């Protein structure tokens with residue numbers, strides 16, 4: 213296997229800003245093609261329902277069946293998978309599920325209210341979604357861990373019905389995925405993926421029920437489809453191809469860092485792995501580790517493409533500058549592989565998840581630390597948070613005026629409404645002012 217030369221950037225270069233922008237950007241022409249194709253798929257699913265789902269499943273996942281009902285895995289099938297997977301897989305899935313549940317239970321929001329001195333009651337009522345759709349990726353790898361990460365917060369939130377979709381390319385069903393669905397208590401599972409699965413959940417088909425919100429990560433087709441259907445349904449965030457950014461002081465074993473970069477690169481050719489360090493010799497050492505370790509990787513092809521196209525080794529003056537560059541990137545995963553992560557984290561403002569210190573491999577967060585691994589990508593950590601229980605709950609305001617409160621605030625509303633020229637608003641409030649009946 214030939215060596216790959218990872219892009220080298222230096223934050224002190226005059227063209228650093230444009231080089232960084234180019235590194236983070238998608239190729240416009242690819243973007244355009246993906247948008248076109250996703251819009252076509254969504255339109256077909258919206259207008260032709262099951263028939264379109266069957267057609268696209270055959271085209272993209274090479275799976276031909278006679279009806280969408282055949283793509284549903286019933287509860288008995290999920291239970292069978294749980295009972296037949298190897299014991300160590302069942303035990304570790306259950307262990308991971310327990311830690312994920314424990315973490316997410318702390319996110320549960322509760323309703324609250326308070327009372328004014330005149331007896332007026334104000335509050336916030338928290339309710340779970342009636343029906344949520346979980347996208348579990350499955351094109352290039354199967355993700356039992358993503359089943360747990362999507363479904364457990366939904367269940368903790370109290371969602372009425374949880375519908376999961378997952379592609380099964382060539383009809384190969386992953387029993388660990390089904391077992392994870394059984395452990396997490398998923399209500400229905402359909403073996404459908406890509407934009408067609410997102411469309412089916414958003415618009416509903418004869419067989420797949422429409423949901424209120426679609427959550428979960430996926431490739432560029434899935435992320436683009438979620439963006440398109442937002443408004444018809446809620447979405448959690450844009451969780452696209454995986455990303456890792458490592459800030460290292462140069463004192464971690466370079467093999468560890470190379471493997472951490474590989475760990476996200478192996479997800480997808482479009483995944484992005486970036487290392488930032490003030491130690492130029494360390495960047496060289498990691499480059500050497502990359503070329504040494506790459507031939508030992510099972511997914512060397514995907515890693516090589518991802519690293520050649522989208523990875524970078526960035527030299528900075530010091531760790532503060534590393535934090536500034538990282539804040540501009542707003543990565544999905546940020547490893548602080550430094551002596552004193554506690555002080556460096558003070559300077560971090562935007563990241564989906566922050567992994568503190570040399571021993572905290574991002575991979576532990578992917579499986580069993582407890583926090584969610586569905587995280588905002590492509591810089592959206594500037595305004596989005598990890599998937600959580602709060603994504604499956606919504607809030608309603610509660611407003612209950614006493615007669616005294618209606619009198620007091622009716623006078624305020626009346627003046628404001630008349631100022632806006634909205635007489636019906638004003639009179640509706642005025643009817644409730646004491647002694648006023650006109």
Ligand SMILES: NC(=O)c1ccc[n+]([C@@H]2O[C@H](COP(=O)([O-])OP(=O)(O)OC[C@H]3O[C@@H](n4cnc5c(N)ncnc54)[C@H](O)[C@@H]3O)[C@@H](O)[C@H]2O)c1
Nearest residue numbers: 272349350351352379405406429430431453454479480586
């Ligand atoms: N952010 C997170 O939390 C997280 C977690 C796990 C995985 N991931 C990411 O999820 C992604 C998973 O991608 P994947 O491909 O393995 O599975 P996927 O399920 O996201 O995508 C597979 C589907 O893509 C569709 N597709 C493939 N090629 C297509 C084409 N040319 N036109 C239209 N549709 C097409 C097919 O319908 C197929 O079913 C990776 O990028 C990985 O990095 C992210």
Ligand SMILES: N[C@H](CO)Cc1c[nH]c[nH+]1
Nearest residue numbers: 355357358454455578585
């Ligand atoms: N790193 C992925 C999120 O970007 C999650 C995952 C699942 N399995 C392995 N990794």
Ligand SMILES: [Zn+2]
Nearest residue numbers: 454475476578
């Ligand atoms: Zn991962």
